[in-house]
Amino acid sequence: MNILVYLETSPNGLKRSSSEALTAARALAGGSHITGIMFNGTPAAFNAAGEYGLQRCLNINDKIIEQFSNGLAAIAISDAAHAIGAKIVILSATATGKDIAPRIAVRLQAGLLADCVELIPSGDSVEAVRPIYAGKALIRVKPETAVVVATLRPNVFTARKTERTTVAVEAFSFASDKDVRTSVVVSTSQNMGTIDVAEADVIVSGGRGLKGPENFHLIEELARSLGAAVGASRAVVDAGWRPHREQVGQTGKTVAPSMYVACGISGAVQHLAGMSTSKVIVAINKDKEAPIFKVADYGIVGDVFEVLPKLTSKISAVTGRH
Amino acid sequence: MNVLVCISQVPDTTTKITVSPDGKSMNPQGVKFILNPYDEFAIEEGLRIREKFGGTVTTLTVGGESAKEILRTALAMGSDTAAIIKDEERQDSYIVASSIADVARSISPDVILFGRQSIDFDSFAVPSMVAELLGWPNISMVSSLTIEDHSVTAERDIEGGKETIEATLPCVIAAQKGLNDPRYPKLPDIMKAKSKTISEHPKSSAVRRVNVLDMKLPDTKRLNKIFGESDQELDEVVRLLHEEAKII
Numbered sequence A: 001m002n003i004l005v006y007l008e009t010s011p012n013g014l015k016r017s018s019s020e021a022l023t024a025a026r027a028l029a030g031g032s033h034i035t036g037i038m039f040n041g042t043p044a045a046f047n048a049a050g051e052y053g054l055q056r057c058l059n060i061n062d063k064i065i066e067q068f069s070n071g072l073a074a075i076a077i078s079d080a081a082h083a084i085g086a087k088i089v090i091l092s093a094t095a096t097g098k099d100i101a102p103r104i105a106v107r108l109q110a111g112l113l114a115d116c117v118e119l120i121p122s123g124d125s126v127e128a129v130r131p132i133y134a135g136k137a138l139i140r141v142k143p144e145t146a147v148v149v150a151t152l153r154p155n156v157f158t159a160r161k162t163e164r165t166t167v168a169v170e171a172f173s174f175a176s177d178k179d180v181r182t183s184v185v186v187s188t189s190q191n192m193g194t195i196d197v198a199e200a201d202v203i204v205s206g207g208r209g210l211k212g213p214e215n216f217h218l219i220e221e222l223a224r225s226l227g228a229a230v231g232a233s234r235a236v237v238d239a240g241w242r243p244h245r246e247q248v249g250q251t252g253k254t255v256a257p258s259m260y261v262a263c264g265i266s267g268a269v270q271h272l273a274g275m276s277t278s279k280v281i282v283a284i285n286k287d288k289e290a291p292i293f294k295v296a297d298y299g300i301v302g303d304v305f306e307v308l309p310k311l312t313s314k315i316s317a318v319t320g321r322h
Numbered sequence B: 001m002n003v004l005v006c007i008s009q010v011p012d013t014t015t016k017i018t019v020s021p022d023g024k025s026m027n028p029q030g031v032k033f034i035l036n037p038y039d040e041f042a043i044e045e046g047l048r049i050r051e052k053f054g055g056t057v058t059t060l061t062v063g064g065e066s067a068k069e070i071l072r073t074a075l076a077m078g079s080d081t082a083a084i085i086k087d088e089e090r091q092d093s094y095i096v097a098s099s100i101a102d103v104a105r106s107i108s109p110d111v112i113l114f115g116r117q118s119i120d121f122d123s124f125a126v127p128s129m130v131a132e133l134l135g136w137p138n139i140s141m142v143s144s145l146t147i148e149d150h151s152v153t154a155e156r157d158i159e160g161g162k163e164t165i166e167a168t169l170p171c172v173i174a175a176q177k178g179l180n181d182p183r184y185p186k187l188p189d190i191m192k193a194k195s196k197t198i199s200e201h202p203k204s205s206a207v208r209r210v211n212v213l214d215m216k217l218p219d220t221k222r223l224n225k226i227f228g229e230s231d232q233e234l235d236e237v238v239r240l241l242h243e244e245a246k247i248i
Helices: A016-028 A043-051 A070-084 A095-107 A217-226 A234-238 A269-275 A291-295 A304-319 B037-053 B065-077 B093-107 B126-134 B187-193 B231-243
Strands: A002-006 A034-039 A056-060 A086-092 A111-116 A118-122 A125-132 A137-143 A148-152 A168-171 A184-190 A202-206 A229-232 A259-263 A280-285 A298-301 B003-007 B009-011 B033-035 B057-063 B081-086 B111-115 B138-148 B151-158 B161-168 B171-175 B198-201 B210-216 B225-227
Touching (some): A002 A070, A016 A043, A016 A086, A016 A118, A034 A043, A034 A070, A086 A095, A095 B093, A095 B151, A217 A229, A217 A259, A259 A269, B003 B037, B003 B065, B033 B037, B037 B111, B037 B138, B037 B171, B057 B065, B057 B093, B065 B081, B093 B198
Parallel strands (some): A002 A034, A034 A056, B138 B171
Antiparallel strands (some): B151 B161
16 A cells, blocks of 8 residues: 655754654555655755655655645646555645645545544555544544545644654656646745744643733743743734734634643633644633633633743743743 | 635534434534634625626535525625525535536636635635636635736735735635625615525536544543642642653
């Protein structure tokens, strides 16, 4: 069973979600059956992929792909899947993965298993478990097609290193119709110096209990002590205290970090929908009846203005981060 | 400029989900259904494009008879016409996308707008699939959109930042929160919308590609250890995070 894994690069190598995808692929098939595909792959990225057991990687270094285009990326990945006879194509459910996986599925006449939280080997194919209704239910889905495209929710599959392998890199050129009509990325802007909640391993979120934007330094300080990203509830984003990119919940981002710390957040259903699959949940709220405590592993009933500074210094003492 | 806006009817965000006796779908009893929240941005953007360039806005949904309700909302907001593709199940995103692509081929819009995701199945699949089926470009998670002549410039949200994307028309756009402030329909328009005709289109004959085997509610067992705000208790929380949860 051949598997093609689309690998997203980062400035220092491989995105963590791609390491997770490689680990998940290894659980389905032996290393010799797994091929990676990268766009403009770097030595750092190939090395990083080798730490997760990748033996063979296709690399596309095409002028046409310099300005990333979702339509062309889909053509390239589909062509590569044909070339290696892939039964399963795996991507991460990132902004890019979610955008191009449906196109690849159409091109390969494949069933799309979107945003999976579990992959289950099934004969010559794979079944998956995926959350629906914002995580309020889980469905097990089975493709009815010979080829399957699956996207994996970031932070759910654990990335595990294995005996380092040397990655054989092969240049791959795809037969793109140069007239294909597509969109291209003309520029990218990053929010400097912040970790995005969608990619963070730990998130500290603040809600209305903070009483005003001027008090969010308490959240930022706790986040620093944990090496965490700062998140926010819808109420404080709508009030203009924090930017929308930090919003966790139904109209914001769905996150699944190793630890989620909710501070002064009551826990409306819409907020819980975005974070309830976090591995460990800590809640700080002065109202002991707040719904957030029902989903918390560790709840602290208290005033955030009292608790946050104390908790920050106690955690700093353990982590050494200030 | 002709715009096709595709919307869907979803359970209200506060709905408590229970499983149907068939073991693989949501029990619809007692559930309030609403217009998918992101689709409001898509409808609003469609109306703004018409206000700027002229043309018509057609709103389309895929669903059962009750989904006509959200089409009436779109009509009340200002959509010129409304259409439904009858598909009660609506579980297979490929069939939904194929049905929409069929309608798009017959009415040849310049822009197709969606909400960034439908909050029931959360697959983020249909807009990109429709674009691929039509051979069009698509831009997802769009928080800012400018159309000039036949070119589209859009900002889309990505992890940790934004991308600026260019494409040509015709194009598929999936709207993110922040794109605009959707208008509220006025009472007389709500009344008028009730008597407008809704046309019906056939469901695609495409074959199902993914089957649902079963549906479960998540196992939400949490430790539920509750502490006070004293120094000793906070020390205990930090100790547990370190030794029990092994997270710090």
